Amino acid sequence: PFQRVENLTNEEIFRFGRQLVTPGFGLESQLKLRTKSFLIVGAGGLGSPAALYLGAGGVGRLGIVDQDTVDINNLHRQVIHTEDRCGVNKAVSAAMTIKAIYPKADVVPYAYTLDRTNALELIRQYDIIIDATDNIATRYLLSDACVLLGKPCVSGSALRNDGQLTIYNYNNGPCFRCLHPVPPPASAVGKCVDNGVLGVGKLKLVPGVIGILQALEAIKVALGSPALNDPSFLIFSAMSNPMFRTMKLRGRKKECAICGDNPTMTELIDYVQFCNGSANDKTVDETIL
Amino acid sequence: PFQRVENLTNEEIFRFGRQLVTPGFGLESQLKLRTKSFLIVGAGGLGSPAALYLGAGGVGRLGIVDQDTVDINNLHRQVIHTEDRCGVNKAVSAAMTIKAIYPKADVVPYAYTLDRTNALELIRQYDIIIDATDNIATRYLLSDACVLLGKPCVSGSALRNDGQLTIYNYNNGPCFRCLHPVPPPASAVGKCVDNGVLGVGKLKLVPGVIGILQALEAIKVALGSPALNDPSFLIFSAMSNPMFRTMKLRGRKKECAICGDNPTMTELIDYVQFCNGSANDKTVDETIL
Amino acid sequence: MSELTINVEFSGGMELLFQNVSKHTLKFPSKNENGNPSTLQDLIFYIRDTMMTEKKDLFVEKDTVRPGILVLINNTDWELCDELEYELEDKDEIVFISTLHGG
Amino acid sequence: MSELTINVEFSGGMELLFQNVSKHTLKFPSKNENGNPSTLQDLIFYIRDTMMTEKKDLFVEKDTVRPGILVLINNTDWELCDELEYELEDKDEIVFISTLHGG
Numbered sequence: 001p002f003q004r005v006e007n008l009t010n011e012e013i014f015r016f017g018r019q020l021v022t023p024g025f026g027l028e029s030q031l032k033l034r035t036k037s038f039l040i041v042g043a044g045g046l047g048s049p050a051a052l053y054l055g056a057g058g059v060g061r062l063g064i065v066d067q068d069t070v071d072i073n074n075l076h077r078q079v080i081h082t083e084d085r086c087g088v089n090k091a092v093s094a095a096m097t098i099k100a101i102y103p104k105a106d107v108v109p110y111a112y113t114l115d116r117t118n119a120l121e122l123i124r125q126y127d128i129i130i131d132a133t134d135n136i137a138t139r140y141l142l143s144d145a146c147v148l149l150g151k152p153c154v155s156g157s158a159l160r161n162d163g164q165l166t167i168y169n170y171n172n173g174p175c176f177r178c179l180h181p182v183p184p185p186a187s188a189v190g191k192c193v194d195n196g197v198l199g200v201g202k203l204k205l206v207p208g209v210i211g212i213l214q215a216l217e218a219i220k221v222a223l224g225s226p227a228l229n230d231p232s233f234l235i236f237s238a239m240s241n242p243m244f245r246t247m248k249l250r251g252r253k254k255e256c257a258i259c260g261d262n263p264t265m266t267e268l269i270d271y272v273q274f275c276n277g278s279a280n281d282k283t284v285d286e287t288i289l
Numbered sequence: 290p291f292q293r294v295e296n297l298t299n300e301e302i303f304r305f306g307r308q309l310v311t312p313g314f315g316l317e318s319q320l321k322l323r324t325k326s327f328l329i330v331g332a333g334g335l336g337s338p339a340a341l342y343l344g345a346g347g348v349g350r351l352g353i354v355d356q357d358t359v360d361i362n363n364l365h366r367q368v369i370h371t372e373d374r375c376g377v378n379k380a381v382s383a384a385m386t387i388k389a390i391y392p393k394a395d396v397v398p399y400a401y402t403l404d405r406t407n408a409l410e411l412i413r414q415y416d417i418i419i420d421a422t423d424n425i426a427t428r429y430l431l432s433d434a435c436v437l438l439g440k441p442c443v444s445g446s447a448l449r450n451d452g453q454l455t456i457y458n459y460n461n462g463p464c465f466r467c468l469h470p471v472p473p474p475a476s477a478v479g480k481c482v483d484n485g486v487l488g489v490g491k492l493k494l495v496p497g498v499i500g501i502l503q504a505l506e507a508i509k510v511a512l513g514s515p516a517l518n519d520p521s522f523l524i525f526s527a528m529s530n531p532m533f534r535t536m537k538l539r540g541r542k543k544e545c546a547i548c549g550d551n552p553t554m555t556e557l558i559d560y561v562q563f564c565n566g567s568a569n570d571k572t573v574d575e576t577i578l
Numbered sequence: 579m580s581e582l583t584i585n586v587e588f589s590g591g592m593e594l595l596f597q598n599v600s601k602h603t604l605k606f607p608s609k610n611e612n613g614n615p616s617t618l619q620d621l622i623f624y625i626r627d628t629m630m631t632e633k634k635d636l637f638v639e640k641d642t643v644r645p646g647i648l649v650l651i652n653n654t655d656w657e658l659c660d661e662l663e664y665e666l667e668d669k670d671e672i673v674f675i676s677t678l679h680g681g
Numbered sequence: 682m683s684e685l686t687i688n689v690e691f692s693g694g695m696e697l698l699f700q701n702v703s704k705h706t707l708k709f710p711s712k713n714e715n716g717n718p719s720t721l722q723d724l725i726f727y728i729r730d731t732m733m734t735e736k737k738d739l740f741v742e743k744d745t746v747r748p749g750i751l752v753l754i755n756n757t758d759w760e761l762c763d764e765l766e767y768e769l770e771d772k773d774e775i776v777f778i779s780t781l782h783g784g
């Protein structure tokens with residue numbers, strides 16, 4: 001189990017805060033990071049930069065979950081992996097890169113699929129959860145598990161040239177289910193909308209932008225930043241000007257089935273069934289550029 | 290010299306665009322990237338993610354300039370480097386990481402300082418310049434050189450919890466000198482303003498966010514994206530809500546000394562002297578977190 | 579005033595249902611056919627009936643937007659306004675955004 | 682109207698000159714002492730004279746902001762408006778931003 005420390009070592013101070021002559025708020029903040037554990041679910045396009053920056057940044061413990069193996073045609077945007085690790089589990093590969101940057105990093109790879117049978121047990125061990133997955137069923141699973149365990153869930157998503165970022169179940173803000181009590185029709189998820197559309201070249205960088213912002217938001221949660229006092233939802237459109245739009249988001253809904261005042265859900269459910277098939281319908285990976 | 294290709298190889302199509310069944314606009318865009326060369330000046334906090342994503346993404350050629358060597362207490366935010374490369378030149382180290390992701394990447398490290406004697410010769414060889422440097426003298430140097438050679442300059446900067454991003458000398462937009470005909474007083478650059486202020490913990494992730502957005506803007510330049518038709522200036526405040534603000538920027542100024550209608554400057558100058566000492570006054574690296 | 583200018587934007591893939599055009603400026607009557615102030619629901623029906631020829635079910639389900647679409651009224655979640663009953667004002671900016679699940 | 686509400690924001694380190702507070706809401710007379718509409722220059726002098734006690738040279742130099750500061754009027758570069766001569770309007774949002782050079 002993760003052991004919380006009382007102080008930074010001199011080596012950590014040197015590495016993460018050497019330039020700060022007076023040990024003021026900066027070192028306290030670094031210590032807050034050091035005493036927190038982060039779980040990234042997904043080591044693909046979103047999880048790669050999130051893991052790189054959190055892992056290199058001196059957090060207490062970083063868990064990384066992914067059942068997939070590194071594939072040559074993911075490397076262009078999953079930049080934590082390398083070509084000679086094709087076939088290696090992505091969580092393991094991500095941990096290797098982090099160790100090369102910071103050998104003393106406490107990184108734990110989990111080379112399996114998170115599902116209703118194992119999610120609670122794993123999430124319980126971490127303070128801050130980062131949803132870097134790629135399908136709606138797992139998004140419901142993670143949000144529900146975070147509600148049941150009282151953990152904040154930093155959620156990022158990306159498709160084509162668009163990305164979205166928000167924090168669920170934090171500071172009296174909404175959970176995923178508050179926003180989406182009912183899953184969208186399977187036909188609206190993933191490929192169907194895309195058919196036949198010749199858009200501008202799809203930008204591989206979109207998950208990268210959202211993933212690094214997920215790391216930032218997770219750190220702000222760890223620090224208790226007042227910038228997170230009001231729930232908000234960041235909308236990124238890589239090919240628009242302006243690229244970013246921030247939406248003021250609803251709070252927790254009293255009538256929410258899981259985080260509401262009288263929840264009807266008290267345990268995890270079958271999310272594939274709940275999402276009515278759109279679960280397995282993973283986002284079509286037709287990104288190019 | 291960089292050889293422009295006519296087509297992507299099958300291996301490149303497999304790697305960068307396998308999922309695109311019909312070779313439509315996507316592959317054309319990938320070919321545009323493949324036929325363009327990018328020069329990143331600086332392989333530190335901004336240059337690390339920019340180099341990772343451009344290098345892994347299949348651009349034609351990527352040049353990386355940096356005279357510094359990898360240092361253990363930069364690794365937390367310069368995530369393209371690894372601990373066992375401490376002491377190695379940063380441009381060389383960045384190229385090594387890119388090669389591990391994509392062995393066929395055409396990456397050229399330049400392990401020296403860019404200055405008035407060598408800047409034109411190097412910049413002439415590249416199509417798109419990325420300013421990922423850390424001091425104002427070099428920013429004037431790069432912008433001026435880009436104007437003299439007719440190259441766009443994707444400029445990013447970061448300090449404390451703030452970052453800024455714009456493209457100079459592109460699409461009839463301004464150059465750095467249009468915005469700043471006169472350099473700021475040395476006392477306003479870097480450390481003086483900071484003295485004694487105990488802010489919220491400084492966020493190491495800020496250069497990461499700006500750097501990856503620089504890669505994105507550079508790609509949009511390569512593609513000729515209409516999203517860049519109007520000059521704009523992105524302002525990032527990691528600890529504010531909203532985090533991003535987009536400013537509508539002035540166009541090229543007719544009276545600009547170098548890009549104006551009657552330029553008085555036709556060659557590079559002594560930028561250290563021009564910036565009156567603020568040149569050597571590199572931004573104080575007191576980031577923590 | 580008898581006519582409102584409403585800026586409508588589609589994002590997150592919604593624009594693909596509208597000839598891949600994100601931003602639309604509409605002239606919209608300030609009163610609906612019942613003589614009441616026009617609401618967001620009136621706007622949604624107008625969009626469905628006049629701006630779409632197919633795949634209407636990817637935008638509207640029953641009397642509201644389909645599950646998975648967030649609606650912003652001047653950059654604020656419509657749940658913080660009056661949702662369907664919100665009375666449109668001149669120069670309002672209404673964004674329909676499909677939430678994304680990819681990674 | 683005799684008084685304008687002006688939202689002033691300092692960014693890019695400028696806020697450090699103002700007790701590290703970024704956002705300020707000011708009540709500002711709509712006419713200056715000459716009886717003319719208040720301008721951005723009036724606002725800059727007001728900020729210098731009433732909101733700063735030291736390091737004024739890091740904000741103002743001669744009759745304008747010091748080199749290195751960009752000014753935004755409602756998210757637009759002030760050079761696209763009338764710079765110092767811009768006549769303030771109620772609810773204007775004025776941002777003073779120090780350009781950054783670090784990396």
Ligand SMILES: [Zn+2]
Nearest residue numbers: 175178256259
């Ligand atoms: Zn809820």
Ligand SMILES: [Zn+2]
Nearest residue numbers: 464467545548
């Ligand atoms: Zn110029």
